[in-house]
Amino acid sequence: MAAMKNCHNDYKMKFSVDEEFPDLSQHNNHMAKVLNKDIYSKLRGKSTPSGFTVDDVIQTGVDNPGHPFIMTVGCVAGDEESYEVFKELLDPIISDRHGGYKPTDKHKTDLNFENLKGGDDLDPNYVLSSRVRTGRSIKGFTLPPHNSRGERRGIEKLSIEALSSLDGEFKGKYYPLNGMTDAEQEQLIADHFLFDKPVSPLLTCAGMARDWPDARGIWHNDNKTFLVWVNEEDHLRVISMQKGGNMKEVFKRFCVGLQKIEEIFKKHNHGFMWNEHLGYILTCPSNLGTGLRGGVHVKLPKLSTHPKFEEILTRLRLQKRGTGGVDTASVGGVFDISNADRLGSSEVEQVQLVVDGVKLMVEMEKKLEKGESIDGMIPAQK
Amino acid sequence: MASSFTRILSSKRNVGILSLVGGSVAAGFLLHREHVTAGEPLRRRYPASAEYPDLRKHNNCMASNLTPAIYAKLCDKATPNGYTLDQAIQTGVDNPGHPFIKTVGLVAGDEESYEVFADLLDPVIKERHNGYDPRVMKHPTDLNATKIQSGVFDERYVLSSRVRTGRSIRGLSLPPACTRAERREVERVVVDALSGLKGDLAGKYYSLTLMTEQEQQQLIDDHFLFDKPVSPLLTCAGMARDWPDARGIWHNNEKTFLIWINEEDHTRVISMEKGGNMKRVFERFCRGLKEVERLIQERGWEFMWNERLGYILTCPSNLGTGLRAGVHVKLPRLGKDPRFSKILDNLRLQKRGTGGVDTAAVGGVFDISNLDRLGQSEVQLVQTVIDGVNYLIECEKRLEKGQDIKVPAPLKQFK
Numbered sequence A: 001m002a003a004m005k006n007c008h009n010d011y012k013m014k015f016s017v018d019e020e021f022p023d024l025s026q027h028n029n030h031m032a033k034v035l036n037k038d039i040y041s042k043l044r045g046k047s048t049p050s051g052f053t054v055d056d057v058i059q060t061g062v063d064n065p066g067h068p069f070i071m072t073v074g075c076v077a078g079d080e081e082s083y084e085v086f087k088e089l090l091d092p093i094i095s096d097r098h099g100g101y102k103p104t105d106k107h108k109t110d111l112n113f114e115n116l117k118g119g120d121d122l123d124p125n126y127v128l129s130s131r132v133r134t135g136r137s138i139k140g141f142t143l144p145p146h147n148s149r150g151e152r153r154g155i156e157k158l159s160i161e162a163l164s165s166l167d168g169e170f171k172g173k174y175y176p177l178n179g180m181t182d183a184e185q186e187q188l189i190a191d192h193f194l195f196d197k198p199v200s201p202l203l204t205c206a207g208m209a210r211d212w213p214d215a216r217g218i219w220h221n222d223n224k225t226f227l228v229w230v231n232e233e234d235h236l237r238v239i240s241m242q243k244g245g246n247m248k249e250v251f252k253r254f255c256v257g258l259q260k261i262e263e264i265f266k267k268h269n270h271g272f273m274w275n276e277h278l279g280y281i282l283t284c285p286s287n288l289g290t291g292l293r294g295g296v297h298v299k300l301p302k303l304s305t306h307p308k309f310e311e312i313l314t315r316l317r318l319q320k321r322g323t324g325g326v327d328t329a330s331v332g333g334v335f336d337i338s339n340a341d342r343l344g345s346s347e348v349e350q351v352q353l354v355v356d357g358v359k360l361m362v363e364m365e366k367k368l369e370k371g372e373s374i375d376g377m378i379p380a381q382k
Numbered sequence B: 001m002a003s004s005f006t007r008i009l010s011s012k013r014n015v016g017i018l019s020l021v022g023g024s025v026a027a028g029f030l031l032h033r034e035h036v037t038a039g040e041p042l043r044r045r046y047p048a049s050a051e052y053p054d055l056r057k058h059n060n061c062m063a064s065n066l067t068p069a070i071y072a073k074l075c076d077k078a079t080p081n082g083y084t085l086d087q088a089i090q091t092g093v094d095n096p097g098h099p100f101i102k103t104v105g106l107v108a109g110d111e112e113s114y115e116v117f118a119d120l121l122d123p124v125i126k127e128r129h130n131g132y133d134p135r136v137m138k139h140p141t142d143l144n145a146t147k148i149q150s151g152v153f154d155e156r157y158v159l160s161s162r163v164r165t166g167r168s169i170r171g172l173s174l175p176p177a178c179t180r181a182e183r184r185e186v187e188r189v190v191v192d193a194l195s196g197l198k199g200d201l202a203g204k205y206y207s208l209t210l211m212t213e214q215e216q217q218q219l220i221d222d223h224f225l226f227d228k229p230v231s232p233l234l235t236c237a238g239m240a241r242d243w244p245d246a247r248g249i250w251h252n253n254e255k256t257f258l259i260w261i262n263e264e265d266h267t268r269v270i271s272m273e274k275g276g277n278m279k280r281v282f283e284r285f286c287r288g289l290k291e292v293e294r295l296i297q298e299r300g301w302e303f304m305w306n307e308r309l310g311y312i313l314t315c316p317s318n319l320g321t322g323l324r325a326g327v328h329v330k331l332p333r334l335g336k337d338p339r340f341s342k343i344l345d346n347l348r349l350q351k352r353g354t355g356g357v358d359t360a361a362v363g364g365v366f367d368i369s370n371l372d373r374l375g376q377s378e379v380q381l382v383q384t385v386i387d388g389v390n391y392l393i394e395c396e397k398r399l400e401k402g403q404d405i406k407v408p409a410p411l412k413q414f415k
Helices: A007-012 A030-034 A037-043 A054-063 A087-097 A149-164 A182-190 A247-267 A309-315 A347-369 B002-006 B012-020 B023-030 B061-065 B068-074 B085-094 B118-128 B180-194 B213-221 B278-298 B340-346 B378-400
Strands: A127-136 A172-176 A217-221 A226-230 A236-243 A293-299 A318-321 A334-339 B158-167 B203-207 B248-252 B257-261 B267-274 B324-330 B349-352 B365-370
Touching: A030 A054, A030 A087, A037 A087, A054 A087, A127 A247, A127 A347, A149 A172, A149 A217, A149 A226, A149 A247, A226 A247, A236 A247, A247 A293, A247 A347, A293 A347, A309 A318, A318 A347, A334 A347, B061 B085, B061 B118, B068 B118, B085 B118, B158 B278, B158 B378, B180 B203, B180 B248, B180 B257, B180 B278, B257 B278, B267 B278, B278 B324, B278 B378, B324 B378, B340 B349, B340 B378, B349 B378, B365 B378
Parallel strands: none
Antiparallel strands: A127 A236, A127 A293, A172 A217, A217 A226, A226 A236, A293 A334, A318 A334, B158 B267, B158 B324, B203 B248, B248 B257, B257 B267, B324 B365, B349 B365
């Protein structure tokens, strides 16, 4: 596609770097740590073919200074090319966020569920539910911070076509946000499937809530174990979930479903955005690589109050969240435990860490229940 | 002429040349739509019909007037600075509105927006401003406060008086579209000019990024401090970007003349005081505004103004005078009377709660101000408020004595 002229950016170039450079003195996010006048100066004259600029990339990070304890990313991609055109800014951010991942590193993709060992025997007395999610972007379309109504509708249309052709355990139905009945809405809320218009300023400042709820919707299979969000923070968010601890089954369904969907998109000449350096390309740099968060809701009332809980999680390469998801608190000693990594290890490797780590933590919990010590069980750094 | 206009940029001297070419009137003339060169046409992957927004659930002026045909005609255009139709209407697409309250649903990113997108903006302006047709009518500007008659209210009823307006600096983009550099330039130009004010108008600037905690607390206590906008009507239009960079508040030492910088408009100018002396409030308002205008002109700048639309501001609802003159007035009996709304309507007044727009009245105290902005001058509108509030107070007094009140005949729209 020929590069389009970005009038507004050309106009901006009349002002000097000093005049335009954002005030990041109060900021604590990855973008603010990396961006300096030198990088800004090199990148400000550039535009991706669809017209996304460095100011577009960083707006969310400028508008949201962040928190002293929680380091947000502070930037987004507007299209696949953003990661190339703004390499000088994004590579160091990716490195900071993903444990030192280098611009020359290669990312391994492995969606072969048979490579997962175990995972079918997590104790359901402790593990209440299991879930794996990822995101996918459709090649040839720009991403949620930048896409137009026409593009977003095009994505929805393609997605509906692809998803409606699924059968067997994947047979299901699409519910557009703009057009679902009250009854359907109630059911989706009761099933914990319905997503809302983003209220987080991290997302709204990046332009992801524009034109809501136009071309947004939810697809799920009749069994309610496989779910796809269309046009929320990414083109697609794909979720496999079920009650209990059979992560093996959840992951198998995840891999099989994803690959079926991918085949259909490829047939329409719109495969998924992927490259061998960054893996799957998504809106937020934190989700590059696998974009995978595999996790469980698990009862760990004793372990969670143990002084070494955080250290154990870190060594197992896991993170905890409350049962409402990111930035929520745990309720009744039940935690959402999932993989911390996204880029630099494969899907199988990440889910393996969850399976092995949760198994170990449940054993620790049982030991603590009996009043025994877990000092001998503390794992080495994975 | 068109070419010298289209490259209006940050250089103050260039803008100065424009005003030498005949002052604001000529500059205003240059902004006639035939003379405005639109920016480069946009790349479109999808036809206009695929991009046209879904407005079926919407109730705002943009949605009422944006037909698919108008969208198709304008969607590929951009102003010389690159502002597009999609950007202008985004706030109206994102905020469907309320069945009872009709918002405007679009904003201007720069002065040229009103020309390049006139096919949409003219009907919106006409609807919002009660039939004012920018294609054929002229807007009168009159800041001669000596023309005001009476204007000192009964202070048993009127607790405070206030007049506000906005002003935009010609040559710099408006808050929905401005870059950080432009916003900082607005701050620089205005603060520099304000430092030239003397006498009862002399004062000080408080930058939002640099103010001390003490200064912040004082400004809150004085009810001067404005916050980062939370209303989605404003945030969806991009007005809160880069907050609080280049935002601030200036006020005179007497705390009767106040200017907000880079909130919803380049500047909001407010004259206020406790009590009922609206005449004095308006006198200070006019004097202050003229002084500020003189000071920026000395430095080669000017306000955005033309004779079709008066003063150019971000929201089309604030065109013309951009003026809201109002009082906080105790009307506990009248406020409960079923005829209250009709009386206000006929007097061309509106009521708000004491917290401003979209708040409720507390203790029978109402914020009463003019409804109109465009098509009548500042003097005319303030006189309307004065006459109207006096009538309301009369009604309240009559109700106190158990006497009946009358709904007045409706005032004529455009004088």
